[in-house]
Amino acid sequence: MRVLVLGGAGEIGRAAARLLAAAPEVEQLVIADLSEAAATAVAAELGSVAVARQIDVADQERLVALARESDVVVNTVGPYFRFGPGILSAVIEAGRNYIDVCDDPAPTATMLEMHDRAVAAGVTAVLGMGASPGVANLLARQAVSGLDQVESVVTGWNLLMAQPQERSWRPSAAIVHGIEQVSTPIPVIRGGAQVREKPLRETTIDYPGIGPGIGWTFGHPEPVTLARTYPQIVECVNVAVAPRYVIAPLAALGSSVRIGLLSRERAATVAAVVENVLPSSPLAALDNSALPPLFALATGTLGGDRAAIGCALGQFPGLTMAEATGIPLAVGTLLNPDRPGVHPPEAVFEPAVFFQRLAPYCLGNPRPESMVVVTNSQWSAAVNAAALDSGSLVTALLRSRIRPA
Structure with missing residues (x-):
């Protein structure tokens, strides 16, 4: 699985990326961030599986091209009322799966309306897979x-x-x-x-x-x-x-x-x-x-x-927001649901399966x-x-x- 983490140099992105970098099913992890230096530093920390890319998520053409290089896009760029719908639209255009931690109700409703587009493109998109929501x-x-x-x-x-x-x-x-x-x-x-x-x-x-x-x-x-x-x-x-x-x-x-x-x-x-x-x-x-x-x-x-x-x-x-949000996000990414459309977590994940997969990453x-x-x-x-x-x-x-x- 090739994974692109947008906002990968931020706190939540780094928490998710650390778990993903250690997962045997992840063959390549792209740390993408507005700051190339920050992305490079995180990628260096994660080892040979990780590479760094500079990206301004407002650049739709560049975002589509970068998304096409991966199998799934993990979006941690907030606030989502500014960036969420545009990023999901680009990922659907790229034909790649998507997951985020969107915590805003308005863009959640907007992105749910992209369901038919995602179905037509064969894209599975999961919204709000953090702590709350998630x-x-x-x-x-x-x-x-x-x-x-x-x-x-x-x-x-x-x-x-x-x-x-x-x-x-x-x-x-x-x-x-x-x-x-x-x-x-x-x-x-x-x-x-x-x-x-x-x-x-x-x-x-x-x-x-x-x-x-x-x-x-x-x-x-x-x-x-x-x-x-x-x-x-x-x-x-x-x-x-x-x-x-x-x-x-x-x-x-x-x-x-x-x-x-x-x-x-x-x-x-x-x-x-x-x-x-x-x-x-x-x-x-x-x-x-x-x-x-x-x-x-x-x-x-x-x-x-x-x-x-x-x-x-x-x-x-x-016990930090980054861990409580980024780790469930990474677990959801690895579960990699195959259900084309735009969905909330409760529609695609079985609680027993999800919590079993989350347990090894919890304290103790x-x-x-x-x-x-x-x-x-x-x-x-x-x-x-x-x-x-x-x-x-x-x-x-x-x-x-x-x-x-």
Whole structure:
């Protein structure tokens, strides 16, 4: 397999490339980046399997030509509301498979509309195969599969787990994405229809085996794609889990952009400063969290009774955003699904297969059966407690506030 990693010198691109470079099925790995020097440095680190290429992804002709040299294109160039649709269009023109970590709902919807083009070209494109979206979607699929009938789905992720590997006073693509999502109406499913509402709406989540916790609605693709995969869903939101002292400045920045007090660029610069004063330890960052770091909760009916099933990630590929996103991306790339069209992760990956393949790249080399912690509102408190206790050491540390020595 010949793999092209766009944005391969960035944090997420490097995390994915390291795993791909070590995979026996990868015969060539092209590290492509706007900075030729950065791409060359990453390729040198990865050994003879890797080569460097300079690319401006806005150069459509050059991008098509470069894509044709590989079998699959891995796109980590963000923010996706600027670059996602154009890159996918070029890859479809090149006739090559595609996978990304798109975390913006608007370009996700736009790229899903390219489905027929991809089918005609024989191209399989997978959107949003990171942590959230990505792992969260597969947790949702597993939760939904435990119900006879699903009515609502909530996906959630801890905002303070999205730690950069290197702190910077300059806004990253992730921060630019975040400002976009807190300053514009976000898509959610209410009453069986997709609507747009103000972001950061406080949401109480009654999680089986844990109890109530607070999340804040955030603009991610999960409500767009899960409603497409499961059209019977009546309610669907994605939430960020974070303390109020984190949400408050985000809400203020979003409001400032909406009323024209700040430009999006200026708000992103301010957010980069705020990020630098937040807790730098992912463990310390979860002190005020009552919910798992990454989860999906599906409610509906089971055996004729009301039921809620929670699926939480029990093992983690790392404690930075780059690892949590780039490693699942690489695993999805190696699974290499053959299903022409444009799809979200839950439509092409079986959760059991994906989590089995992810397990060797998680902290402590865990058993595959410990990857997902499942709890059910119909189970007794003792059974739910046992399920939670069977989770990972990392989850135990995060949930119990224990600090490693």
